[in-house]
Amino acid sequence: MIRLFKHYIPNAVFLLGLFDFFLLIASGELGWIVRARQIGLDFGPINERWAPLATFAVLVQVAMISVGVYGSEALRSLRYAAARLLVAVSLGIIAMSVVYFLLPGHTLWRSNLFYAMFLAIGLLFGVRVLLGGLLGTAAFRRRILVLGSGHRADRLRKLGERPEAGFVIVGYVGMSDGVPVVEEAINRAAIHNLTRFVDNLGVSEVVLALEERRNALPLKDLLRIKTTGVHVNDFSTFVERETGRIDLDSVNPSWLIFSDGFSSGRMLSSAAKRMFDIAASLLLLVMTLPVIALFAVLVKLDSRGPAFFRQTRVGLYGQNFDVIKLRSMRTDAEVDGAKWAQKDDPRVTRIGRFIRKVRIDELPQTWTVLKGEMSFVGPRPERPEFVSDLEDKLRYYAERHMVKPGITGWAQINYPYGASIEDARNKLEYDLYYAKNYTPFLDLLILLQTIRVVLWNEGAR
Structure with missing residues (x-):
């Protein structure tokens, strides 16, 4: 495995990623040549357009990471890979169009992107057909x-x-x-x-x-x-x-103390993380305010009660704070006390079922991020009633509170929504991995992979 910023990447995935990057450069260049010949223009040397080509390759590859093109399922199934590739390249082209609008003259032509898109899909799928059987062999x-x-x-x-x-x-x-x-x-x-x-x-x-x-x-x-x-x-x-998880069955305190991780050098990273949280939450609140307002009205019309739901959660260093969400359950959902969410939970309202699936109910939490009580990335904050019980039953559960809770996190993108002690234990193993190996690179990877979770409705309940 190759280690990047304390996070391990399989050799086969790293090699495939390198192939993909150069194929995307080739797709953009071939698209440029085809379009230039169509209009009778001298396409010139490639070094004159290295920046637009690199921008195209980076944006499409980021989209590929986001939708799970390099996940284990996509590496094993050509059908699965083809579906994800189509979505990834489409998202990359949309991103390039935005860049073209903001920086005209500094990107590939829009007509060039049309050719580059189909060439990229063909080449990327072709390399998977050729290497698909090889990447899983003993050679790698x-x-x-x-x-x-x-x-x-x-x-x-x-x-x-x-x-x-x-x-x-x-x-x-x-x-x-x-x-x-x-x-x-x-x-x-x-x-x-x-x-x-x-x-x-x-x-x-x-x-x-x-x-x-x-x-x-x-x-x-x-x-x-x-x-x-x-x-x-x-x-x-x-x-x-x-x-990508800490095995609770085998670890002991001495291993956690002496193994690599929990670096004191994260002070600078934490400052950068906080600056990102402030900038991103402000931008997101401004952009999504109409969406939040619209669904707040729909929630009110759909069922009796307030549009927003406030609930106490356990945050950094075990301190309590309030999260704010769009209400997705009936107001009498917990009249008998705190309960785990269930699959097809009957307490969820009609509009609540939709906003949970597309994560719209989470949008008001950006205000909590702006206040500094949460981050965009971190362990999912739990309720005090559940935390006291889980700390008694699960070793090292309190250690997950040594990092700021987040809207999304390593456990959220790797494990489906859990509603039991065993689920909480499995998610704790991922949370401890995040707390031990946190870097801005891991945060970026989690944010990108969250797009996959939202697009394919993985883990919502």
Whole structure:
């Protein structure tokens, strides 16, 4: 995997992204040549229009990231990829048209964009047809040796069997005399030289999946393996990197303390994040004020009660604050106390069902962002009634409150809406990953991926 700003990107995705960028440059250039020849114009050298071509490539690729073109489903299914590509290129062309309007003469011609769009779709889909079967092969997967044969090793086996897995497990080494859960594991006593064994298998990484590490770490073996250039990782770090979540079953306080993350260098990043929140919330409030006003009237007409809904949530450092939303439920929705939202919740009004699906009910929260009680990106703020219960039942739940809550977040784009303790636990693993690995790059990735969630109605309830 390639690490960018503390976030890991699979090798196959990074390689495909590079291919796509150069294909988009080629699409814009070919579109320019076709249009220039149509009107009898000398198209000239490419270096005269590198800026418009780069703008075209960047905007379309950002749209591709936003709609999930590089997601695991799109990498496995050509049909899925084709649908996302059509939407992404269309959004990119719309963005280019806006740039053309704001900066006339500094972008590709609108007629040029027409040709570039179809050329881009053809080339981008073509490279997926050619590379689709290759990207998931062993050539792009890291070769892993697992030290351990118990339940943790079995979890890694299941993780490696996923179609989107970026690694292949080439062997298991049982480090104890107990009955192995992974039956194909080789007992350590049967391997004369573990370092040579690793070399013969062409292993690129060794992962420790020991059930009990105390007095069981093969330090001499690990040191020799490490000095030969092979990466050595513990179970929790490996799972964090491969899944984008903190595994609550295996982490302990010492791992959280000594592992990479929670950097003090985020002070500058936090200041930049706050400046972005202020600028974006002001702009969004001005742009969406007519929409908020329209749906406030519709909410009032649809059911009795106020148009806006105010509710107490737990924010940064466990401090309570009030969020404001457009009301989507009946006023008697919680007359019997706080309840989790349900699928096809009968308490939701007719207009409320629509504004929840398209996230219009969230728009008034930008006022909370402007006040500084929330951010655009962060863990979803929960109600005090739920938080007190979840802190009792889930380890490290309080740690998610060490970052400012957000309208969207890493958990929101990676896990569907949850309404149970088990769902809250799964989302906590993503929230802890965000709190540990926060960077502006991760925020940008989350904001872009939120477009995918909204467009395809993923996670709304």
